[in-house]
Amino acid sequence: MSEGIFIRLLGEVSAEFRRQDAEEPIDLGPARQRTALSILAAVAPRPVPMDRLVAGVWGENAPRNAEQSVYTYVAGLRRAFEPGRGRREPSRVLAGTPAGYVLQVEPVQVDALLFAEWVEEARRVQRAGDDPQAVRRLDEALALWRGTALSGLSGPFAEAERDRLEQLRLAALELRAESLLRLGRHRDIVEELGDLTRRNPLRERARELLMTALFRSGNPAEALKVYEEGRVLLAEELGLSPGEGLRRCYEMVLRADAAPAPSAPAPQETPHQLPRPLAEFVGRSGEAGWLTERLAPRHETSPSPLVIITGPPGVGKSALAAHVAHLAKDHFPDGQLFVNCRGATPELPALTPLDVLGRFLRALGMPPSAV
Structure with a gap:
C-alpha cells in the first residue's frame, strides 16, 4: 500500500516513508528514473500512458530503447517503494493498467x-x-x-x-x-x-x-x-x-487618495500594443504590400490566420512586421497584441510560451489571479 509515502517535487525530487514520528528516505535512483516518478506524481492517482512518459523524459530525442528504459525505471521505483514485495506479487504502489502506469497515492502525499x-x-x-x-x-x-x-x-x-x-x-x-x-x-x-x-x-x-x-x-x-x-x-x-x-x-x-484594498483589475480596454510606427520606413515595399494584402485583403476574401517572416538576424524582420501591423490594424478593431520575446537580448532570458500567453490574457482583460 502507499500509506506513509510522501513525495517531494518542490525542490530536489525525493520521497520518504513516514512511520509514526520517524521519516525514512527512499532511494529513488538515477535522474531519469526520478523524472519518470515526477511525471507520475504530478497527476497522481491518474494513469500516465507510455508515450507520455517517453515524451516527458526525452522529448523528440528519445532513443530507440526508450520504452525498455521506462520499464527499467518503473521496476526500480517499485523496488524502492515496496522493498519487501515478492517477485510475482503485483505492485500496490505503482500499478500497470491498460490506460498506463498509475502511482497509487493521494494528492496529499505529493507536495506539489x-x-x-x-x-x-x-x-x-x-x-x-x-x-x-x-x-x-x-x-x-x-x-x-x-x-x-x-x-x-x-x-x-x-x-x-x-x-x-x-x-x-x-x-x-x-x-x-x-x-x-x-x-x-x-x-x-x-x-x-x-x-x-x-x-x-x-x-x-x-x-x-x-x-x-x-x-x-x-x-x-x-x-x-x-x-x-x-x-x-x-x-x-x-x-x-x-x-x-x-x-x-x-x-x-x-x-494621494486613500489606497483601496487590492482587487482583481477591472476589465481591460481594447488592447493596442503595437510599438510606435517608425518615422521612416525605407525599402521592402514589395514584401510590405504582399503581407498587408494577406492580412487585410482588399477583396471579399478571408485574411490569412498566420503570417511568418523569416530571415537571418539583423535584416529588419521585426521592423517590417511592426510596419505592416500598423498598415493593417484598422482591419482588427478588437485590438492588437504585441510581444518582444527577447530572443536577441542577451542580458535577459527569453520569454517562455507561458509568459507570452499570460501577458496576452491579462491584456485581454483576464484577472491576473485567473491567469
Missing part, C-alpha cells in the same frame, strides 16, 4: 499537489472575506517549497513543470500580499514585495502591490519610482504600456 490544493483553498477563503485564514493557509503552502522545483532534473516535462509550479508560487505570494494589505500589514511586506519585484521585474501585479504597500507606508515618492521603472521596462522589453491595474495604482498615488 498539496501546494496547489492549499493555494486554491486560500483563494476561496479570501473571496469569502477571511484574510487571516487565507494568510495562514498560504504560509503553510509556501513552507512546502525547499528550493527550485524538480531541481537537478532536465527534459521536456521537468522544464515545463518547473515553470508552471514557479508561476503558481509567484501567484501565491501575490495572493498572500493582497490579504496582508487588507489586514493593514503593509509595512511588513514592503521588503518582501521589493524582492519579488526585483526578481520578476515584468510581473505587473507584484509591482502594483509593492506600490500600494509603499504608499500606505508613507512613501509615495518611492511608489512613483517603482511605477516609472516598470513603465520603462515594459516599453523597452515588451513594447507594452502598463496595464489597467498598475495605471490605476499610479493615479491613486498621484491623487
Whole structure:
C-alpha cells in the first residue's frame, strides 16, 4: 500500500516513508528514473500512458530503447517503494493498467499537489472575506517549497513543470500580499514585495502591490519610482504600456487618495500594443504590400490566420512586421497584441510560451489571479 509515502517535487525530487514520528528516505535512483516518478506524481492517482512518459523524459530525442528504459525505471521505483514485495506479487504502489502506469497515492502525499490544493483553498477563503485564514493557509503552502522545483532534473516535462509550479508560487505570494494589505500589514511586506519585484521585474501585479504597500507606508515618492521603472521596462522589453491595474495604482498615488484594498483589475480596454510606427520606413515595399494584402485583403476574401517572416538576424524582420501591423490594424478593431520575446537580448532570458500567453490574457482583460 502507499500509506506513509510522501513525495517531494518542490525542490530536489525525493520521497520518504513516514512511520509514526520517524521519516525514512527512499532511494529513488538515477535522474531519469526520478523524472519518470515526477511525471507520475504530478497527476497522481491518474494513469500516465507510455508515450507520455517517453515524451516527458526525452522529448523528440528519445532513443530507440526508450520504452525498455521506462520499464527499467518503473521496476526500480517499485523496488524502492515496496522493498519487501515478492517477485510475482503485483505492485500496490505503482500499478500497470491498460490506460498506463498509475502511482497509487493521494494528492496529499505529493507536495506539489498539496501546494496547489492549499493555494486554491486560500483563494476561496479570501473571496469569502477571511484574510487571516487565507494568510495562514498560504504560509503553510509556501513552507512546502525547499528550493527550485524538480531541481537537478532536465527534459521536456521537468522544464515545463518547473515553470508552471514557479508561476503558481509567484501567484501565491501575490495572493498572500493582497490579504496582508487588507489586514493593514503593509509595512511588513514592503521588503518582501521589493524582492519579488526585483526578481520578476515584468510581473505587473507584484509591482502594483509593492506600490500600494509603499504608499500606505508613507512613501509615495518611492511608489512613483517603482511605477516609472516598470513603465520603462515594459516599453523597452515588451513594447507594452502598463496595464489597467498598475495605471490605476499610479493615479491613486498621484491623487494621494486613500489606497483601496487590492482587487482583481477591472476589465481591460481594447488592447493596442503595437510599438510606435517608425518615422521612416525605407525599402521592402514589395514584401510590405504582399503581407498587408494577406492580412487585410482588399477583396471579399478571408485574411490569412498566420503570417511568418523569416530571415537571418539583423535584416529588419521585426521592423517590417511592426510596419505592416500598423498598415493593417484598422482591419482588427478588437485590438492588437504585441510581444518582444527577447530572443536577441542577451542580458535577459527569453520569454517562455507561458509568459507570452499570460501577458496576452491579462491584456485581454483576464484577472491576473485567473491567469
